[in-house]
Amino acid sequence: MECRRVGVKAYGAVALAAVALAGCAGRGEITEGGITAVRSVCPTVAIPAGTGDVTLFDPPASRDASALDLTAFMTNVQSTCSDAGAEVTTTVTFDIEARRTRTDAARSVDLPYFITLVRGGSAVVAKRIGRVQLQFAAGADRARVSGQASTSVGRAAVTLPEDIRRQLTRRRKAGDEDAAIDPLSQPEIRQAVLRATFEALVGFQLTDEQLRYNATR
Template sequence: MKIIRLATPIALAAAVAGCSREGEISIDGGVGIQATRTACPIVGVPAGTGDITLFDPPASRDAAAIDVVANITNVRGQCGESGNDVVTTVTFDVQARRNRTDSARTVTLPYFLAIVRGGTNVTAKRIGEVTLTFPAGQARAQTSATATSVVARSAATLPEEIRDQLTKRRRAGQEEAAVDPLSAPGVRAAVARATFEALVGFQLTNEQLRYNATR
């Protein structure tokens, strides 16, 4: 699977709001800067995969040939624990509109849930489908879907020595207070290895990906 960078950090920060607070660590340098880390994966949509356009005829890319346009929205994650696993339930809505409304119609669209480790490594991927129903005379339809990610708690937990470096109290005036602990390559690499993302998007063809990137 080709890795697509995430759309915006702000959107992802909002999406992770549903995560459990258990297992969090607070990184506080004692100089007014604090960050919180949790074992819960970041939930989001990879750039370029949040919408899909169907054409009629399929080979055309003319605006007049657009048949159905759908997008993924309201992505949320609810994170919890089950034994040694961190389990996240990802919910999202799919909203769609069509051009021809003369008769009732159902449209089924494929989507994926991918677990990404360290920002680049896809460790698991599942494909699902959502079905939208358009009543006769209606141009818009909406449905909801749910997907679940499972990450081993041991993989998402920082080693104790790394936690100690991150949570060590630093006071203003001390030389080390001016140094970001994440600037150390070993610390940065350990945090990346323990950081997971649960990403949902439409399962697009290469042609559909190109269309989203160039339209």
């Protein structure tokens, strides 16, 4: 599974986009009861906007072009999900590619990254911090390193209650009073789906100043 970037303010929309009806045969399949989709218990994997790259300066307080020290970005983000047991575990792998300005000597650079589990589009329920180490050879301006992170959530938390599932999967026929009503327009159903919807978000662990730089450059 390949991840995508999402805006921080778009978590709710992403969570709803992940909503699908359990027990159906195929995503987007047209059936007698309407259009069906498959809901997975595995979290959606994404990079929050503004956290997929980092820029270092020397001196750190300067933002002049002459002070640019190093730039790095996260790429090739992939995920695997193990959902066979009581815990649903998502493992995310990624590459970090970097380029530096001064190349006279060999250099080692540590960069922190995070993986966060978000519930219902906004509630952070778990977060882990890791580090990767870039190794620049003398005379080389580029380096690359791979990283990995994982997060888990209980199967019960990602499983829709039976009464909610029945309302979502109930066949509706043309002419029925509620045939044209979206079940997710009902607050109790919408909230139940949000509570059972999770995202695994990965990115660089940035300082407030680095976040502002990424947002305004």
